């Protein structure tokens with residue numbers, strides 16, 4: 001069930017997006033970066049399609065999906081299609097086939113097993129090359145998905161060997177309250193992998209920063225921030 005009452009009446013989606021864009025601009029200015037280097041993604045979990053489409057009308061061109069079933073239920077009502085959508089949630093291998101031709105990137109690849117299944121479904125769907133990010137469990141927390149930093153290289157090499165997956169970068173959700181420290185660590189890991197020039201990789205996306213910490217993420221090099229509640233209001 002999609003709960004539509006969570007939208008806060010006095011803060012419209014348009015106002016929220018305008019404010020966030022201003023904050024992004026200031027963070028870019030402060031860190032000597034260009035505003036066009038940072039993509040603002042709207043994270044749609046639990047949000048009614050009406051408000052999601054409002055975000056599209058306000059210029060948002062990237063949307064993040066967490067849950068396969070919810071995505072499949074809602075996508076028919078979206079004003080945009082697969083090219084504007086990334087999958088960002090934990091993904092079970094048996095569900096890859098339902099989303100592979102409906103998203104433009106999977107940001108939450110955290111195992112060889114999942115990468116292998118994505119590669120298999122990509123070739124079944126007749127797609128030449130599919131973009132992915134490796135999700136890193138940067139705080140090495142038991143409760144979180146993502147692979148540990150020490151295993152990134154091995155997964156990156158496996159991805160390179162598939163021939164139809166293109167590694168575009170890294171994604172992370174840092175431990176609550178300590179994001180500054182972990183964003184800086186992510187930037188370092190990102191640069192390390194980029195410097196290794198893994199085959200078939202481009203490494204131009206560092207996806208980190210959410211409603212509570214996106215300014216700090218940008219100051220630490222994020223190229224994509226994933227924002228839900230600051231755009232759509234608090235989730236129940």
Ligand SMILES: *Cc1c(COP(=O)(O)O)cnc(C)c1O
Nearest residue numbers: 043066088210211226227228229
């Ligand atoms: C929910 C979610 C977000 C957005 O979180 P907010 O705090 O609401 O901005 C970002 N990334 C992922 C992976 C999420 O699941």
